[in-house]
Amino acid sequence: MTTDTSAPSPRTARAGRTVPVRLSVALKYLSLLLASAVVLVPLVVVLLTSLKTESEVANSGPLSLPGDWFNFANYATAIEQGAMLRAFGNTTLILVVSTAGTVLIGSMTAYAIDRFQFRLKKVVMGLFLLATLVPSVTTQVATFQVIDDLGAFNSRWAPILLYTGTDIVAIYIFLQFIRSIPVSLDEAARIDGANSWTIYRKIILPMLRPAIATVVIVKGIAIYNDFYVPFLYMPDPELGTISTALFRFKGPFGAHWETISAGTIVVIVPTLIVFLALQRFIYSGFAAGSTK
Amino acid sequence: MTVAHKTRAPGPAAGRRSTPPPESAPGRPRAGRRRRSAALTPWLFLAAPLALLLMFTFLPVADMIGYSFTDWDGISPVRSYVGGENYTDLVTRPARFEVFLVSGFYLAASFLQIALALYFATVLSFNTRYRNLFKGLLFFPYLINGVAVGFVFLYFFQPDGTLDTLLRLVGAEAEHLWLGDPDLANPSLAGVSVWRFMGLNMVLFLGAIQSIPPHLYEAAELDGANRWQQFRHIIAPSIKPIISLSFILAVSGSLAVFEIPYIMTGGANGTETFVIQTVKLAFQFDKVGLASASAVVLLILILLITWVQRRLFPEERVELS
Numbered sequence: 028m029t030t031d032t033s034a035p036s037p038r039t040a041r042a043g044r045t046v047p048v049r050l051s052v053a054l055k056y057l058s059l060l061l062a063s064a065v066v067l068v069p070l071v072v073v074l075l076t077s078l079k080t081e082s083e084v085a086n087s088g089p090l091s092l093p094g095d096w097f098n099f100a101n102y103a104t105a106i107e108q109g110a111m112l113r114a115f116g117n118t119t120l121i122l123v124v125s126t127a128g129t130v131l132i133g134s135m136t137a138y139a140i141d142r143f144q145f146r147l148k149k150v151v152m153g154l155f156l157l158a159t160l161v162p163s164v165t166t167q168v169a170t171f172q173v174i175d176d177l178g179a180f181n182s183r184w185a186p187i188l189l190y191t192g193t194d195i196v197a198i199y200i201f202l203q204f205i206r207s208i209p210v211s212l213d214e215a216a217r218i219d220g221a222n223s224w225t226i227y228r229k230i231i232l233p234m235l236r237p238a239i240a241t242v243v244i245v246k247g248i249a250i251y252n253d254f255y256v257p258f259l260y261m262p263d264p265e266l267g268t269i270s271t272a273l274f275r276f277k278g279p280f281g282a283h284w285e286t287i288s289a290g291t292i293v294v295i296v297p298t299l300i301v302f303l304a305l306q307r308f309i310y311s312g313f314a315a316g317s318t319k
Numbered sequence: 320m321t322v323a324h325k326t327r328a329p330g331p332a333a334g335r336r337s338t339p340p341p342e343s344a345p346g347r348p349r350a351g352r353r354r355r356s357a358a359l360t361p362w363l364f365l366a367a368p369l370a371l372l373l374m375f376t377f378l379p380v381a382d383m384i385g386y387s388f389t390d391w392d393g394i395s396p397v398r399s400y401v402g403g404e405n406y407t408d409l410v411t412r413p414a415r416f417e418v419f420l421v422s423g424f425y426l427a428a429s430f431l432q433i434a435l436a437l438y439f440a441t442v443l444s445f446n447t448r449y450r451n452l453f454k455g456l457l458f459f460p461y462l463i464n465g466v467a468v469g470f471v472f473l474y475f476f477q478p479d480g481t482l483d484t485l486l487r488l489v490g491a492e493a494e495h496l497w498l499g500d501p502d503l504a505n506p507s508l509a510g511v512s513v514w515r516f517m518g519l520n521m522v523l524f525l526g527a528i529q530s531i532p533p534h535l536y537e538a539a540e541l542d543g544a545n546r547w548q549q550f551r552h553i554i555a556p557s558i559k560p561i562i563s564l565s566f567i568l569a570v571s572g573s574l575a576v577f578e579i580p581y582i583m584t585g586g587a588n589g590t591e592t593f594v595i596q597t598v599k600l601a602f603q604f605d606k607v608g609l610a611s612a613s614a615v616v617l618l619i620l621i622l623l624i625t626w627v628q629r630r631l632f633p634e635e636r637v638e639l640s
Binding site for chain 2: 066068089138139151158162168173223253259284288294295
C-alpha cells in the first residue's frame with residue numbers, strides 16, 4: 028500500500044471533525060486489540076499450562092503463571108511418551124514425497140494441456156474441471172475401498188497417493204501460471220533440437236518456480252495439519268503423523284493437561300516458525316489456492 | 320523462425336506447438352513417425368495425472384453411487400441390491416436429519432465470520448499502526464493444526480477453566496458446561512470455527528481491497544465521504560465477487576464440518592455433524608451402503624449449491640474506473 032488514505036486531514040480545514048475522527052481511531056485500535064486478545068489468550072494459556080507442574084495445574088487457575096518458567100519436563104514427557112519424534116519423521120516423509128508428487132503431477136498436466144493441441148483435450152480439461160466440484164469428504168467412504176483394494180491401507184502409501192492424486196487446485200495454479208510463460212521459449216529450444224521432455228525439464232519447470240513455491244507452501248501446511256486422512260487410513264500407531272500422534276494424547280494423558288499442552292505447543296511451534304519466515308508468500312499462496 | 324513457418328506442414332493431429340522441428344524432418348516416412356509420436360507426447364505427460372484423477376475422484380464417485388443401492392458392510396464379499404431402501408431410510412428417519420440442524424450453527428457462525436473478516440480487512444487496508452502485526456495475529460489461527468486447535472479449546476472450555484475464569488473477572492456468572500450442555504456445545508464449537516477461519520476470509524478480502532485503484536478513495540475523500548460511505552460505495556461493490564464466493568463456501572463448508580467437533584466432543588451432546596455421522600456409519604457400524612447413500616446426498620447438495628452460485632454470480636470482472 029503506497030497511498031495513505033487515512034491520514035487525518037489538516038485540522039484547520041476540518042476542525043469540526045477531529046473529535047469523531049479521534050473517537051473512531053480509538054475504537055478501531057480497541058477492536059484490533061480485542062481481536063488479538065481473543066486469538067492470543069487461548070494459545071498463551073496453553074503455553075503457560077505446558078510449563079506448570081502437575082500440582083500447579085491442579086491447584087491454581089488457568090491464568091496463573093508457572094512457578095518455574097524453564098520447567099520443560101512436560102515437553103520431555105510429551106515428546107518421549109507421545110512418540111512425537113517418530114511422528115515428525117512420518118509427517119516429514121509423507122510431506123516431502125507427496126509435495127514432490129503434486130508438483131510433478133500438476134506441472135505435467137499444465138504443460139500437456141497448455142502447450143499441446145490434441146484430440147480429447149476438451150474432455151480432459153472437463154474431467155479436471157468436474158473434479159473440482161467433488162469435495163473429497165463426500166467420497167471418502169468409497170475412496171477407502173479403492174485404497175484398500177490397492178493394498179495401501181495402513182501404509183504410508185495411502186496418504187501419499189491421496190495427497191498427490193486429489194490436488195486439483197495445484198493443477199489450476201500451474202495452469203494459470205504456465206499461460207504467462209512465452210511459447211517462443213519452447214519453440215526456440217525445439218529448433219535447437221530439444222524434445223518435449225527436455226523442454227519440460229529445462230524450461231518449463233524452472234520458469235514455474237514461483238508457482239511451485241506457492242504449491243509447496245500451501246500443500247506443505249495442509250499435509251502437516253491434516254487429520255482426516257492419516258486418522259482414517261493409517262490406524263497403526265507406528266505410522267502416526269503429527270496430527271494422529273497428538274490426537275492419541277487424549278487417551279493415556281486424559282486429564283494431564285500439562286502434558287497435552289506441551290504436546291500441543293510442540294505441534295504449533297514449527298508452524299509459527301514457517302509462518303514468520305515466509306509470511307509474505309503464505310498470504311499470497313492461500314489467496315491463490317482458495318479462490319479457485 | 321521464418322524457416323520454421325515455411326516448412327511447417329501441420330497434420331490433422333499435430334498442433335501448432337507440437338510440430339516437429341523442420342531440420343529434423345527430411346524424409347517422408349520419418350516425418351510421419353515423428354508426427355505420430357508428437358500426437359502421443361501430451362498423453363505421456365497426462366498418463367499419471369489422469370490415472371490418479373480417475374482412480375481417486377471418478378472411480379469413488381461411481382462406486383459410491385453403486386454401493387448406495389446395496390446393503391454392503393464394507394467387508395463381506397456379498398452385497399445385495401436393495402434398491403432405494405437406503406435413501407428412504409435416510410429420508411424417513413428424522414434422527415438422521417438432526418445433523419443438518421447442527422450445520423445451521425456453523426452456517427450462522429460463518430456469517431458472523433464473514434462480517435468480522437470484512438470489518439478487519441477494511442480497517443487493515445488503511446493506514447493503521449502495526450498493521451502487519453495485527454494481520455499476522457488474526458491470520459495465524461488458520462495455519463494451526465486442527466488437533467492442536469481442538470486441544471487448545473478443550474482446555475479453554477473446561478469447567479472452571481480459562482473462559483469461566485475470564486467471565487468471572489468481568490463479573491459474569493461463571494461455570495458453564497461449555498461442551499457438555501447440549502444448548503451450549505454447538506455454539507461453543509461454532510465459535511472455535513470462527514476463531515480458526517476468520518483470518519483466511521480476512522486475507523482474501525484484504526487482497527481484493529488492495530486491488531481497488533487508490534484514486535477512488537481520494538475522489539471520495541474530496542467529496543466528503545466518510546469511512547462507512549467509502550466502504551458502502553467503493554469497497555463493498557468492488558469485492559462483491561469474493562464476498563459472494565465466501566458465502567457459498569460457507570454453506571458447503573457448514574455441511575462438511577468434521578474435524579473440530581470430532582476431536583473435541585466426538586459428536587456427543589448433540590454435536591454430531593453430517594460427516595461424523597457418515598464416517599461412523601461406514602467405519603464403526605459397517606453400514607457402507609447406508610453411508611454411501613448419505614454421502615451421495617451430501618454430494619448432490621454441494622453440487623446444487625455450487626450450481627446456484629454459478630447461476631447467481633457468474634464470474635464477471637467488476638469495472639470500477
